[in-house]
Amino acid sequence: MTDDDFDLSRFLPYALNQAAEATSIGFQKYYRQRYGMLRTEWRVLFHLGRYGAMTAKGICDRASLHKTKVSRAVYALEQKRFLVRTPQEQDRRHETLALTRQGQVVYSDLFEAAKSYDAKLSAHFTAQEREILNRCLEKISKL
Amino acid sequence: MTDDDFDLSRFLPYALNQAAEATSIGFQKYYRQRYGMLRTEWRVLFHLGRYGAMTAKGICDRASLHKTKVSRAVYALEQKRFLVRTPQEQDRRHETLALTRQGQVVYSDLFEAAKSYDAKLSAHFTAQEREILNRCLEKISKL
DNA sequence: TGTTGTTAGTTACAAATCAAACTAATATCT
DNA sequence: AGATATTAGTTTGATTTGTAACTAACAACA
Secondary structure, three states, X not given: OOHHHOOHHHOHHHHHHHHHHHHHHHHHHHHHHHHOOOHHHHHHHHXXXXXXXXXXXXXXXXXXXXXXXXXXXXXXXHHOOOEEEEEOOOOOOOEEEEEOHHHHHHHHHHHHHHXXXXXXXXXXXXXXXXXXXXXXXXXXXXX | OOHHHOOHHHOHHHHHHHHHHHHHHHXXXXXXXXXXXXXXXXXXXXXXXXXXXXXXXXXXXXXXXXXXXXXXXXXXXXXXXXXXXXXXXXOOOOEEEEEOHHHHHHHHHHHHHHHHHXXXXXXXXXXXXXXXXXXXHHHHHOO
């Protein structure tokens, strides 16, 4: 490869970051404007809504998020009355997090918004492109 | 699409962000450990090294970076003696940014590191996947 | 039982980011 | 020329993030 072939737009860390930023900005307005949520809060909410009640540690592991970030997001969502904590009987270090009814409603709303936002993005790609894109991103995330 | 088909790993803003994070972390050590640089500093340096001297505004536009971020990165790179500013004669609001010799050396080093890091990542993909991935990311960034 | 280690989650402080206000230089319009 | 608007870039203060130290609950083992 000569130097001329390698510019920033083909450097994966850069290209991925640019693309991630571009799509994030568009989706932010749903959770930010409507519910005053931060990105980590939206993720925690999504995890609970999509995969059911679980512990903060569970979210950390599934989402590759640091525990301090999750801790703060959980606190914020609790303040908003979107979730409740229940310490586990057999081990009081663990607390089960579960969405409140209100949290469920918000989740449903954001879930629909996410689906249609994603559909809007997908419209720019062929089925093959979309499939390969998914596969590549998944592979990269697991490196 | 049923709900079961739509989980976080297929939601583009999420999947892109996870992938971007994963690749960024691996590349950070090059500019962070060796040169104490931040991500924006690395980007500014790369722009100047790859595309030649230009103004801060030019970098903002090309890299879609906010001017405050660039301003601080330029200051940091100046402190490290990696670049110099020269106010333009005909319009003293503009200052041309150019790498110093030392900056060039650092750029070359990081450029090589980037190329080989990218090659290492690319090894996980077929030529077709890599091509489509590039195309998709480029499209998304321009939305 | 007591000591040591581990784990879930929080807190505190430093570093980084964002938005908005600001300065200085130039352009425009009367 | 003089008033107003733009533009490049910086500074400031509030918000957000990252790192490391911390607490509390439990486990393991002498």
